[in-house]
Amino acid sequence: MATTSFLSSTAFVFISLSVISLLPSAYSADFSVGYEESAVPKSDLDLLEFPLNLEYLEAEFFLYASLGYGLDKVDPSLAEGGPSPIGAKLVDFDIVTSDVILQFAYQEVGHLKAIKKTVKGFPRPQLDLSASMFAKVIDKAFGKPLNPPFDPYANSINFLIASYLIPYVGLTGYVGANPKLQGAISKSLVAGLLGVESGQDAVIRALLYEHLTENVSPYQIVVAEFTDRISNLRNKLGRTDSKDEGLIVPVDFGAEGKVVGNVLAGDQFSVAFDRTPEEILRIVYGTGNESIPGGFFPKGANGNIAKSHLQSAKLYN
Numbered sequence: 001m002a003t004t005s006f007l008s009s010t011a012f013v014f015i016s017l018s019v020i021s022l023l024p025s026a027y028s029a030d031f032s033v034g035y036e037e038s039a040v041p042k043s044d045l046d047l048l049e050f051p052l053n054l055e056y057l058e059a060e061f062f063l064y065a066s067l068g069y070g071l072d073k074v075d076p077s078l079a080e081g082g083p084s085p086i087g088a089k090l091v092d093f094d095i096v097t098s099d100v101i102l103q104f105a106y107q108e109v110g111h112l113k114a115i116k117k118t119v120k121g122f123p124r125p126q127l128d129l130s131a132s133m134f135a136k137v138i139d140k141a142f143g144k145p146l147n148p149p150f151d152p153y154a155n156s157i158n159f160l161i162a163s164y165l166i167p168y169v170g171l172t173g174y175v176g177a178n179p180k181l182q183g184a185i186s187k188s189l190v191a192g193l194l195g196v197e198s199g200q201d202a203v204i205r206a207l208l209y210e211h212l213t214e215n216v217s218p219y220q221i222v223v224a225e226f227t228d229r230i231s232n233l234r235n236k237l238g239r240t241d242s243k244d245e246g247l248i249v250p251v252d253f254g255a256e257g258k259v260v261g262n263v264l265a266g267d268q269f270s271v272a273f274d275r276t277p278e279e280i281l282r283i284v285y286g287t288g289n290e291s292i293p294g295g296f297f298p299k300g301a302n303g304n305i306a307k308s309h310l311q312s313a314k315l316y317n
């Protein structure tokens, strides 16, 4: 009797200790407990906050396109009082695209929550998602104005082409951030976000790939050429070697130098490209300069990294 109770109380102590020793990691893996900045090394904070800019952009673009409204209605607390986006619109999608974009929209809402439960973050920056802004990007990609101007909200194909501009930039940013992160929580968050962003990019590319050689109405320009031009523009704006590839590439750039089809972009070993926050800012500002805001972020992106570049530009101007 005494032995049994000794054994069971030892077992009890042992189990209690194991539960306690499990607590910190269980706590950190479970984002439902809330804000955990204290668990994230200081050096990771800016790198984890920076992608909020892109997640806001994606959330609003996909929400408006599929629902006709954005975070102000879906979850106003996530916007933290930041200004409403300019020009985003509902799209008259086909059934499959409508279904997929709505899923993406809520995935982005989840991403905003995941980042904000890990780091303090910042309010939604001013976003310009107007058709005329997209038209300017496309004109720049073609080096001449399209007539009529490209409308991202006109139909499913146009919206997918406009979307081709977006999760991919987030993806390359997550690949670029990963080796700079110190903490396990940071790495796990970024790997998880990267997984889904890459998935979104793959779905967008695959849906476009089915229409590769079709004209984008009303232009006499096929889908493949649109993707190629947009990728080339991103390479130019980022001011790096090729980190972006269209849906068809010269065979030397295809997987193992053996194929011209390029449903997923990757380097010579089919490993995803990386981009720094500066390269990303140059692209999403459309100015090729991280110190000169514009494009999707007419007043600049938010957070310490983006602000440091806007600040240094102000000092010299």
Ligand SMILES: *[C@@H]1O[C@H](CO)[C@@H](O)[C@H](O)[C@H]1NC(C)=O
Residues within 6 Å of the ligand: 289, 290, 291, 292, 313, 316
């Ligand atoms: C970027 O813009 C800043 C501020 O106008 C300027 O000082 C800098 O030279 C520009 N950089 C490049 C590479 O053009």
